[in-house]
Amino acid sequence: MTVQQATAEVFLTAFKALPRREQEDIRGRIARDRRLRRVLEDLSDRLAIEEERGKPSRPRRDDNAARERRERGGLKAAR
Numbered sequence: 001m002t003v004q005q006a007t008a009e010v011f012l013t014a015f016k017a018l019p020r021r022e023q024e025d026i027r028g029r030i031a032r033d034r035r036l037r038r039v040l041e042d043l044s045d046r047l048a049i050e051e052e053r054g055k056p057s058r059p060r061r062d063d064n065a066a067r068e069r070r071e072r073g074g075l076k077a078a079r
Contacts, residue, residue, distance in 0.1 A: 001009075015023060030036045 015026065018026070030040065
């Protein structure tokens with residue numbers, strides 16, 4: 001384990017040990033920091049992609065038709 005990995009592990013352990021209120025305060029500080037917010041958005045995008053990776057795909061025309069039905073107030077999206 002590198003020094004950076006050990007530092008990250010200590011930080012994560014300390015964060016998890018904090019009461020929920022203090023965890024929320026830290027999340028708020030991270031959200032206000034532009035650079036950290038961008039990093040978190042990238043991470044969120046990667047997690048969403050990974051979640052969808054194993055799911056079967058469907059033709060684009062089916063997706064478009066479902067969206068058009070939703071927009072007209074028809075059937076809800078099937079997922």
